[in-house]
Amino acid sequence: MPRTGHRNIRNQPRKASTPLGVHGMTLANAQHAAAKAFEVTGIDDALLEAEILLRHVLHLDRASYFAELNQPISEEEAEAYDQVVSRRLAREPSAYITGHREFFALDFRVTPDALIPRPETELLVEATRARIAGEDAPLIVDVGVGCGAIAVATAANQPNVTVIATDVSFPALALTRLNARLHNVDSRVACVQADLLSGLHGRFDVIVTNLPYVRTSDWETLEPEIREHEPRLALDGGPDGLSLIKRLLHQAAPFVEEGAEVYAEIGDDQGEEAIAHARTAMPWANVAVLPDLAGRDRMLVVKR
């Protein structure tokens, strides 16, 4: 079968052999060789990770990749694969290597400037969508927007919503702007550099947030992919993990009095503490914690 045009690797230095030694192997065998190296290093989902990186190098979608599984890998491709496999073996997350991560069935650009969006955060988008369905011109705030996962996914799925996206990190806001542009929602996602809700006024339908909630004392126990590559500003939630969420709940109280609902992602062992903080900040509010698909406490819900 002739090679597709997608698989031209330009300007790669030529080498006779590679440390992984996959030159001349079929794509399937090259993938398995990388997967074996990942397994030995303790990297989860080794086969899938090896496939994602090989498809990245070959510029192939999944269907085309499977159609070419028995084709040999070229010298240039083997060299390029070697480089990305080495980065992954050094525990760099594959999303930072490829520059992409899917969230809510949308392709997001990701860089080390922002957290890689996680599947469990889709629960917050679902809750927000359900709450604003049927509203004429809903206005929501995404606090700590990162790469824009919640803000952009919500805007892309709800044509009449406007999102105010805040973050203290200017590079993260720049990434949100890029993702909003790529999904044609930049006119409805307003990026604001702010500490939580500081400086915001008005009436919001939803305040949605995935702020840092890792306890500082747990930092050293995190996987190297997280600890050594993702921004600490996006993860460290202080001594009890809930410092920022607690501060946000107090800031959000006047907005909830006006009718907004708050959806905040939390750690699976933080439900009771998060509820207590919400009740202190808003004694008059209805407060609950909802589980994620795995049945673990994941989202604090506060409403009037």
Ligand SMILES: C[S@@+](CC[C@H](N)C(=O)[O-])C[C@H]1O[C@@H](n2cnc3c(N)ncnc32)[C@H](O)[C@@H]1O
């Ligand atoms: C866990 S990440 C979440 C990113 C994105 N919302 C997501 O779900 O993938 C938390 C984000 O909160 C931001 N952040 C941290 N402290 C903040 C603060 N005081 N005010 C606003 N944003 C903050 C971080 O820069 C980071 O982008």
